[in-house]
Amino acid sequence: MSVRIVNAESALSKPLFSSYTGLPISKLSGSPRSYSLSLGQFGRRRRGGGAVVAALDSATITPLTGVVFQPFEEVKNDAFVVPVTSQASLARQRYAAECEAAINEQINVEYNVSYVYHSLFAYFDRDNIAFKGFAKFFKKSSEEEREDAEKLMKYQNVRGGRVKLYSLVMPLSEFVHVEKGDALYAMELALSLEKLTNEKLLKLHAVAEKNNDTQMQDFIEREFLTEQVEAIKKIAEYVTQLRMVGKGHGVWHFDQMLLHEDGEDVL
Template sequence: MFAYFDRDNVALKGLAKFFKECSLEEREHAEKLMEYQNKRGGKVKLQSILMPYSEFDHVEKGDALYAMELELSLEKLTNEKLLNLHTVTERNHDVQFRGRRVEAIKKISEYEAHLRRVGKGHGVWHFDQMLLHDGAVA
């Protein structure tokens, strides 16, 4: 999503920045999970994943809202998988692995709500500028 919004023909630098930060945070979480698995005597086995979307044009929703909806669905899916992991760790009396997914889901849900309100066009640009300069949307 970062690469899409950073393109010269899209040029929404605030959204690019937001999605890049999300990507870096998820990578950090993945590395922590691998370290945790190694500490517990496990074996990290990486497998192929599907190629992600590279285009986010949506006739009705526009690219910003559509991408934010996808990001929200990914956050919710990740949260569900981590809750399953927490169940396993608690069952085995190993509570060192914890996450803060709820805050991320709330923030992205709020961004999605803002984008629904502003529609396509200038409102998206204004939202983008707030992300770029303030780092958050009120």
């Protein structure tokens, strides 16, 4: 089939254009350049054994929404200018200084809680305490909190912020309690720490909401909040069970349960 290119002005006369659209001539108005075809940027009509192709000027085609996206003009906005200084983040966009500071504070929270759990691990791993199950539980808890801190650090870098690590508070090294015993006291302390961490995360989410940072809100909800409430429920059940067994032989059985949980018994 032969194809012949013609000028859009001459090709899109009303009689010819009506054969493209199926509209009667009486329904057509305006200049041919203003017509839009379902063929995209080309009009085509069979003529004998060949076809006539008319190139249309895309700049004259009005979009259905009435909104024209002009990227080369819109990127001139100051919000999209790429920084030239080596000290400025190239990736940062709509990331408020308040959100950046709040992320750094949450990193400090996670590291401090991890520090306390690590101290609990060291306590229960002593030869004169020898609760291997509790030691395993608190070692794993410490690692999880540190992983959360690192997750926040990575997010800070993704958003173009700067990670700032603050000082850690020295935790206790003795967890003996005359009335409750060390096992119950330690687990109640863990429950309080998990609730405190959850409260801090909710405040972090509120900062993101205040600054209309939808992406940061989604990150906190997806990566932290669900996991946190599940941890609170799990440790709350441990506290209840330890209160029932008291300070006697039942604590040893509870320790064995923690030791063999998840099929792992090696520290």
